[in-house]
Amino acid sequence: MTTTYDKPLPDVDDPDMGPFWAATRQGRLTAQRCADCTTLRFPATPVCGTCLSEDTGWVDVSGTGTIWSYAVYHRAFHPGFRGELPYVVAIVENTDGLHYTGRVFGPRSAVAVGAPVSVRFDAVTPQVSLPSWVVAG
Amino acid sequence: MADLRRLSALCGEVAVVGVGETDYGTDYVRTRRGEKPYDSYGYAALALNRALADAGLTKDDLDGLIVGGPIAYERMAEIAGIEPGWSGSGDAPTSVTQAVMAITAGFAETVAIVYGNDQRTAGTAYGGPQAMGGEAILSYVYFAPWGMTSQGALYAMMTRRYMEVHGLEPHELGQVAVAQRAFAALNPNAVMRSPIDIDDYLGARYIAEPLRLYDYCLINDGGVAMILTTRDRARRGPNPLVTVAGLGRADENIGATTLRPRLVTFYHEGHAKVREQVYGTAGIGPGEVDVLGVYDSFSCHVPYALEGMGFCEIGDAGKFLVEKGVGPGGAIPTNTSGGHLSESYMQGWNHQPELVRQARGTAGERQVPDVRHTQFVSDVAGNVISVVYRSER
Numbered sequence: 001m002t003t004t005y006d007k008p009l010p011d012v013d014d015p016d017m018g019p020f021w022a023a024t025r026q027g028r029l030t031a032q033r034c035a036d037c038t039t040l041r042f043p044a045t046p047v048c049g050t051c052l053s054e055d056t057g058w059v060d061v062s063g064t065g066t067i068w069s070y071a072v073y074h075r076a077f078h079p080g081f082r083g084e085l086p087y088v089v090a091i092v093e094n095t096d097g098l099h100y101t102g103r104v105f106g107p108r109s110a111v112a113v114g115a116p117v118s119v120r121f122d123a124v125t126p127q128v129s130l131p132s133w134v135v136a137g
Numbered sequence: 138m139a140d141l142r143r144l145s146a147l148c149g150e151v152a153v154v155g156v157g158e159t160d161y162g163t164d165y166v167r168t169r170r171g172e173k174p175y176d177s178y179g180y181a182a183l184a185l186n187r188a189l190a191d192a193g194l195t196k197d198d199l200d201g202l203i204v205g206g207p208i209a210y211e212r213m214a215e216i217a218g219i220e221p222g223w224s225g226s227g228d229a230p231t232s233v234t235q236a237v238m239a240i241t242a243g244f245a246e247t248v249a250i251v252y253g254n255d256q257r258t259a260g261t262a263y264g265g266p267q268a269m270g271g272e273a274i275l276s277y278v279y280f281a282p283w284g285m286t287s288q289g290a291l292y293a294m295m296t297r298r299y300m301e302v303h304g305l306e307p308h309e310l311g312q313v314a315v316a317q318r319a320f321a322a323l324n325p326n327a328v329m330r331s332p333i334d335i336d337d338y339l340g341a342r343y344i345a346e347p348l349r350l351y352d353y354c355l356i357n358d359g360g361v362a363m364i365l366t367t368r369d370r371a372r373r374g375p376n377p378l379v380t381v382a383g384l385g386r387a388d389e390n391i392g393a394t395t396l397r398p399r400l401v402t403f404y405h406e407g408h409a410k411v412r413e414q415v416y417g418t419a420g421i422g423p424g425e426v427d428v429l430g431v432y433d434s435f436s437c438h439v440p441y442a443l444e445g446m447g448f449c450e451i452g453d454a455g456k457f458l459v460e461k462g463v464g465p466g467g468a469i470p471t472n473t474s475g476g477h478l479s480e481s482y483m484q485g486w487n488h489q490p491e492l493v494r495q496a497r498g499t500a501g502e503r504q505v506p507d508v509r510h511t512q513f514v515s516d517v518a519g520n521v522i523s524v525v526y527r528s529e530r
């Protein structure tokens with residue numbers, strides 16, 4: 001039996017974001033780190049927005065943080081999400097001060113601005129593992 | 138950094154002499170029946186004809202053309218049979234600003250700014266897999282795997298964060314939709330004219346919580362045009378003189394993909410710079426603005442703009458909406474045509490003719506008494522822009 005994943009997928013070969021998706025497949029949350037000024041940045045960009053350096057590496061970052069803000073979808077604008085309404089999407093601030101978008105799982109009553117969350121990786125296809133966030137009950 | 142002295146030299150020198158809009162209400166009914174009266178260029182051309190007629194001018198008077206929406210100025214110039222000395226494109230307040238710049242710089246004397254959009258019948262997606270060109274805007278691609286696939290969710294997050302930081306209550310935000318519908322009821326050209334009250338607002342379904350149905354703009358087809366020319370030439374025209382008296386612009390794109398400008402300061406950093414420019418050039422403060430227009434793809438733009446422009450203190454917008462009011466008879470009548478929520482979603486364009494009409498004193502049943510200054514504010518898509526119009530009757 002095969003099932004088809006029918007939600008949007010990221011471009012894992014994107015020249016900027018490719019290394020991020022390669023790391024999520026290994027269960028690691030990462031960000032770019034400027035080799036010159038050491039500023040961390042995410043989502044990925046071709047040069048450092050602080051000093052314009054082209055010299056960039058990737059480092060592992062914290063998988064815990066808090067909900068910065070969130071929205072609860074009561075209508076699916078993409079058909080792939082119809083079966084999951086209502087669902088929660090948040091922007092999470094991790095303990096390194098970086099911001100990651102992701103679905104939030106866990107008890108709905110615990111979802112709030114400032115609620116602590118930790119990352120989880122869902123392998124939705126062989127190529128793609130999506131980071132999601134779990135709120136403690 | 139903006140130079141107020143040089144910016145002030147542009148202000149008060151250019152007038153809006155003609156306004157034209159299409160028949161939003163009746164076209165909405167026709168498109169709901171499955172008809173397609175015009176495409177984007179057709180709506181734009183119709184609005185242009187109406188603006189020229191209002192100005193008492195012909196197309197041969199035009200030597201500038203600036204367009205907005207999904208249309209190209211090259212094609213618009215071909216359709217209208219004009220060879221302008223200056224052309225360009227932009228959103229509504231940018232087009233007004235660019236027309237003022239082209240005229241004061243000497244590239245043109247009389248500029249048409251024109252918008253047309255058949256977004257409803259063309260099925261333009263502002264949410265979903267192909268939203269607004271999909272790949273062209275990073276945020277859609279970036280957010281989509283997690284199901285964050287609509288503009289509304291960005292504003293839902295912004296509003297949720299604002300509620301947390303400043304304590305905005307649903308019944309306070311709901312005043313915006315109720316007030317604008319009350320104005321739309323007085324506007325024969327509005328798409329949605331049946332009054333709603335706060336219980337209707339609160340009883341409507343969520344789309345992206347905390348935003349409900351009436352927090353969302355309409356999607357309809359139509360066109361808007363305005364004619365701008367020198368103050369001297371405007372004096373010889375048929376209409377009460379309305380000048381562009383103040384301008385301001387500040388961008389906020391750093392961190393846009395993770396919503397920093399929306400979630401941290403609610404665009405107030407841009408508002409603060411624009412406030413200084415637009416009131417500095419117009420020589421007024423918010424207390425002297427008689428009618429306000431706010432870009433309202435979502436209702437929540439209104440409280441952010443009220444605070445950002447100094448109509449109330451930061452964090453007090455909810456209280457202001459309930460106690461002072463933005464509807465008919467309110468402290469600052471806002472989006473008096475019904476705005477994007479109830480009149481027509483022309484992406485900031487339909488606010489401009491309404492603010493000119495209010496300054497002329499020709500806004501019919503919804504006319505605000507004794508209008509001298511009207512102001513437009515938008516905080517959307519990475520920038521804050523504002524225009525002040527002045528009645529010089």
Ligand SMILES: [Zn+2]
Binds near residue numbers: 039
């Ligand atoms: Zn750097």
